[in-house]
Amino acid sequence: MISRRKFVKHSMQAAAGSSLLLSALQSCKQPAAYPATLVGPNARLGHMLRSGKFEEPSEGSNADVLIIGGGIAGLSAARYLKKYTDNFILLELGDETGGNAIAGSNAITAYPWGAHYLPLPGNNDPELIAFLREANVITGYANSLPVYNEYHLCFDPKERLYINNFWQEGITPREGVPEKDRHEIERFLALMHDYKDQRGSDGREAFAIPVALSSQDKKYIALDAISMEQFLAQNGFTSPYLRWYVNYCCADDFGSSLTDTSAWAGIHYFASRKGKAANASSDTVLTWPEGNYWLVKQLRKDLEKYIKTNTLVYAVDATNSGVTVLYFDAAANKTKKITAQAAVLATPQYVNQRLLNPNLKRTLDYSAFQYAPWMVANITLDASLDERKGEKLCWDNVIYGSDSLGYVNATHQQIGFHNSHTVITYYKPLPGRDVKKLREQAYRSTIEDWKNIALQDLRKPHRQIENHIKQFDAWVWGHGMIKPVPGFITGETRAQTSMAIQDKIYFAHSDMSGISIFEEAFYQGHIAIRKILERNLLKV
Amino acid sequence: MHKQENKVGSFQWLLLISVFVVATCGLIYELVAGTLASYLLGDSVTQFSTIIGTYLFAMGIGSYLSRFLKSNLLGWFISIELMVGMVGGFSAGILFILFEQVIYFRVILYTLVVLTGTLVGLELPLLMRILKDRIEFSDLVSRIFTFDYIGALFASLLFPLLFIPYLGLLRTSFFFGFLNVVVAWIVAYRFRNEIRRYSQLKWSAIVCLLLLAAGFILSEKLTAIAESLTYPDKVVYARSSPYQRIVLTRSAMDWRLFLNGNLQFSSADEYRYHEALVHPGLAQMKEPKHVLVLGGGDGMAVREILKYTSIETITLVDLDKVMTDLFQSNTALMKLNEHALRSPKVRVINTDAFVWIREHQKTFDFIVVDFPDPSNYSLGKLYTMSFYRELYRILAPQGCMVIQSTSPYVAKKSFWIIDSTLRQAGFLTTPYHCYVPSFGEWGFVLGYKEGLSQQFNFPKDLRFVNGETVTQMESFPPDMRVAESPYNTLNNQVLVNTFEKEWADYTR
Numbered sequence A: 001m002i003s004r005r006k007f008v009k010h011s012m013q014a015a016a017g018s019s020l021l022l023s024a025l026q027s028c029k030q031p032a033a034y035p036a037t038l039v040g041p042n043a044r045l046g047h048m049l050r051s052g053k054f055e056e057p058s059e060g061s062n063a064d065v066l067i068i069g070g071g072i073a074g075l076s077a078a079r080y081l082k083k084y085t086d087n088f089i090l091l092e093l094g095d096e097t098g099g100n101a102i103a104g105s106n107a108i109t110a111y112p113w114g115a116h117y118l119p120l121p122g123n124n125d126p127e128l129i130a131f132l133r134e135a136n137v138i139t140g141y142a143n144s145l146p147v148y149n150e151y152h153l154c155f156d157p158k159e160r161l162y163i164n165n166f167w168q169e170g171i172t173p174r175e176g177v178p179e180k181d182r183h184e185i186e187r188f189l190a191l192m193h194d195y196k197d198q199r200g201s202d203g204r205e206a207f208a209i210p211v212a213l214s215s216q217d218k219k220y221i222a223l224d225a226i227s228m229e230q231f232l233a234q235n236g237f238t239s240p241y242l243r244w245y246v247n248y249c250c251a252d253d254f255g256s257s258l259t260d261t262s263a264w265a266g267i268h269y270f271a272s273r274k275g276k277a278a279n280a281s282s283d284t285v286l287t288w289p290e291g292n293y294w295l296v297k298q299l300r301k302d303l304e305k306y307i308k309t310n311t312l313v314y315a316v317d318a319t320n321s322g323v324t325v326l327y328f329d330a331a332a333n334k335t336k337k338i339t340a341q342a343a344v345l346a347t348p349q350y351v352n353q354r355l356l357n358p359n360l361k362r363t364l365d366y367s368a369f370q371y372a373p374w375m376v377a378n379i380t381l382d383a384s385l386d387e388r389k390g391e392k393l394c395w396d397n398v399i400y401g402s403d404s405l406g407y408v409n410a411t412h413q414q415i416g417f418h419n420s421h422t423v424i425t426y427y428k429p430l431p432g433r434d435v436k437k438l439r440e441q442a443y444r445s446t447i448e449d450w451k452n453i454a455l456q457d458l459r460k461p462h463r464q465i466e467n468h469i470k471q472f473d474a475w476v477w478g479h480g481m482i483k484p485v486p487g488f489i490t491g492e493t494r495a496q497t498s499m500a501i502q503d504k505i506y507f508a509h510s511d512m513s514g515i516s517i518f519e520e521a522f523y524q525g526h527i528a529i530r531k532i533l534e535r536n537l538l539k540v
Numbered sequence B: 001m002h003k004q005e006n007k008v009g010s011f012q013w014l015l016l017i018s019v020f021v022v023a024t025c026g027l028i029y030e031l032v033a034g035t036l037a038s039y040l041l042g043d044s045v046t047q048f049s050t051i052i053g054t055y056l057f058a059m060g061i062g063s064y065l066s067r068f069l070k071s072n073l074l075g076w077f078i079s080i081e082l083m084v085g086m087v088g089g090f091s092a093g094i095l096f097i098l099f100e101q102v103i104y105f106r107v108i109l110y111t112l113v114v115l116t117g118t119l120v121g122l123e124l125p126l127l128m129r130i131l132k133d134r135i136e137f138s139d140l141v142s143r144i145f146t147f148d149y150i151g152a153l154f155a156s157l158l159f160p161l162l163f164i165p166y167l168g169l170l171r172t173s174f175f176f177g178f179l180n181v182v183v184a185w186i187v188a189y190r191f192r193n194e195i196r197r198y199s200q201l202k203w204s205a206i207v208c209l210l211l212l213a214a215g216f217i218l219s220e221k222l223t224a225i226a227e228s229l230t231y232p233d234k235v236v237y238a239r240s241s242p243y244q245r246i247v248l249t250r251s252a253m254d255w256r257l258f259l260n261g262n263l264q265f266s267s268a269d270e271y272r273y274h275e276a277l278v279h280p281g282l283a284q285m286k287e288p289k290h291v292l293v294l295g296g297g298d299g300m301a302v303r304e305i306l307k308y309t310s311i312e313t314i315t316l317v318d319l320d321k322v323m324t325d326l327f328q329s330n331t332a333l334m335k336l337n338e339h340a341l342r343s344p345k346v347r348v349i350n351t352d353a354f355v356w357i358r359e360h361q362k363t364f365d366f367i368v369v370d371f372p373d374p375s376n377y378s379l380g381k382l383y384t385m386s387f388y389r390e391l392y393r394i395l396a397p398q399g400c401m402v403i404q405s406t407s408p409y410v411a412k413k414s415f416w417i418i419d420s421t422l423r424q425a426g427f428l429t430t431p432y433h434c435y436v437p438s439f440g441e442w443g444f445v446l447g448y449k450e451g452l453s454q455q456f457n458f459p460k461d462l463r464f465v466n467g468e469t470v471t472q473m474e475s476f477p478p479d480m481r482v483a484e485s486p487y488n489t490l491n492n493q494v495l496v497n498t499f500e501k502e503w504a505d506y507t508r
């Protein structure tokens, strides 16, 4: 009885619901207009830095250590430093800390504007594990494996790929993919798996997170000289499905594409993640409605009183006695000065280039640092999306053939009853070699342009999406992610970046790793502090 | 002379085009019937071949019957075409609505197929007779059959590729009915001078068109009507809350509550379910005071709990305010739950249980978890280890809780996943089951921290549960046992996946 009744219902829905023709006729009525805004980092202050005109500071103060930049790296530095001193300040340009891991929220949910997940970390960075324990992300150990807090592990169903008019489970292309291509994909994944277990002649992991702990064996270093595209060609990988997939992975971690990602970095994506859990499969990720902003909140939990936001640092210099830093306090509308024993610049190198007094002679080839621009859109929906066949809405939803990353559903990690209202976060790297031009183009684009780009992509799986949109906001990251172009990771420039200036000015930012991920930013942060501690610069 | 020839030409073409349309429509009706029959009755090979066979045979009957039509052939041709349009056009709609209602569904199905077939079968012979004096015979036969077969090809290609995916079955059949009638009307108009009773035909055509167009537009509504018809008894209350569709039906025998089409209880035997849910656990407790009920907005479990005089507070957390309001205000329903939700001991909270429980601190002596079965990911979260850990936290050390755990007969693996998830979350468990006629074999799991007293203090006048039934309930025959079970977590949702599969296998 039940099945028959259900069947009648289903077939009736099929009969009544799936009528494209009719809905096409109906949709002649225009979808209601909805608000759309372009949001973004503090543009006014950023512009001030570029124009470079500031008054002489009238006020001054001092501290043991000054941290500039409140992204993951800066916060990680502050968290670590707090164990040793109370006398430090963190200056952040934005309204709040977080940097690329910032989030927004509305009546329905919080949602990420940038970084949104952390794969299960391996054991290389004990400090990271310690932090995850503090934050109760790791709740204990079982069989010497970490037990993760279930609320923070990505709920099932995790990810799906829209391919051949069908939502398949998982994102390696499979549905309707010819056997030959499937074999090639398998062969590729098996090769990547091999790299995962490999160690170099120096005994180090071939591909490690943090990057700094990776093997220096020539065999692996050589891979940084070629592009991922060349690597695929050299190994006889030609399947368009595989190429799309690997390109997608490069975009996911670096915002780059096959042609401008080094093979070393491309392989690193697959071969470096070795985290295991007692209570989850190793390909699980940690995620939250607000993305990595949740981690930001945990990081800065006991740091609030050291943090000054809305402050633009515009000059950094070393003196005989220490460091002087000049900044503009936007709230007070005043320039100010701080002197400290040491400073950590947890800011990207393209910013440092402007901050550091040229007399300090930091001989760094800044042009080697290339950043991929990104556009992130948060789309508020007031009804469930119309769906194609296959897997139901997942956390991560990817569209085959597209050069976007697809979208992430912000309410996926909500434990409460799912009603149909949600926010989806659409990620779009802007690929291409000429990043400067791309960036200018991106800054010129209007919200309408971004809307068209996003919706054109999203309409493929969700024909009716526009009927459900309540709000469309976009954010442009001009310098979204450092690009590991061939030669960058193993190159001279990157090696020089971490060299302190006169033992007083230290550096900590994910771009120094050549790979912009949470783990690298976190690592750079506490390593910089450790160097300061080694120099005995603190009166502890 | 020239003009005359032209006229014969257009006359002939119009009729041949209508052959084409008739053939297309005829085949479409046949395909619609076949598809519907295989949707509804299963076994598509049998359905399609018997329907095609019946249809072709009926066409034969039609051809035979055509000899009895002697005069006014054009008039007949047009009337028949109107009839084909109506019968064929409405066939899918009729079959949909009647499917759940009648035992003799097949009789109706084949009657419709025979009727359509006969009418279509009448048309070709009629047409040949109409045209026989105007076209040379060999030409006539060749042309008529050519158009007939082209129409068939056209229909059989477009049906699966275009019409079913984009229009759906119901609209497809209305659409072709409409087309049929339009052609009939054009023919009638063109030959209005040659046929008797043109205006009568015209008005019939208009009425048919209006009806078919209405059917086309209302197809979606039709599905709603069909929905209300899928309930065996009279629907006395139907409402969609933000979370679910609540339908209450009533027959001479009982009241029934359906949520999203799934039976929640029948008043005839719900006492079995609710007694089994509450008493095996609660009757073992010494002086229970504070009880929590999650789900169970119908107040039936609360009714059972109130039978214990030591109870001081009952907190009921149910997402759906429409549900709890209904059972707090409707006289007939309050009779069923004996005004339980209006008791001063009861506090009703309408919010999500998972969200609520994470923020709740005080402990309870007894907890009843009566959620709908884990049929989707949202519900599945309420059966995870994380959720059970939260329950563990708010259960008093001597406390006990019970979980409705779907059918251990139909969804055996699911049942044991719930048990193993509870144990993984730290509970000691006692699974048990009983028979509820309107549900079948149904399962529950008791969870507790320190062992239970095994001393039962049942309230008076229970109709189902006593010491003896409890002992029986705890024994599981081999066909309800499994060797080992995984446990359900937010990041694997094994329960939902297992449950879906088990029920699908059962109801296939």
Ligand SMILES: Cc1cc2nc3c(=O)[nH]c(=O)nc-3n(C[C@H](O)[C@H](O)[C@H](O)COP(=O)(O)OP(=O)(O)OC[C@H]3O[C@@H](n4cnc5c(N)ncnc54)[C@H](O)[C@@H]3O)c2cc1C
Pocket (backbone or CB within 6 Å): A049, A068, A069, A070, A071, A072, A073, A074, A091, A092, A093, A094, A097, A098, A099, A100, A101, A113, A114, A115, A116, A117, A118, A292, A311, A312, A313, A314, A346, A347, A348, A351, A374, A376, A427, A477, A479, A480, A481, A508, A509, A510, A511, A516, A517, A518, A519, A521
């Ligand atoms: C769209 C997008 C998606 C991403 N997704 C992920 C992801 O899912 N997972 C992941 O691990 N990583 C992701 N990332 C990478 C992310 O960048 C890193 O994980 C990490 O957040 C970088 O932290 P950081 O501290 O190195 O740099 P930043 O976040 O760049 O921090 C630098 C900080 O310095 C501040 N600052 C700059 N100039 C000044 C100044 N003059 N004065 C004062 N303050 C200043 C900035 O406001 C900023 O807060 C993503 C990045 C982007 C752009």
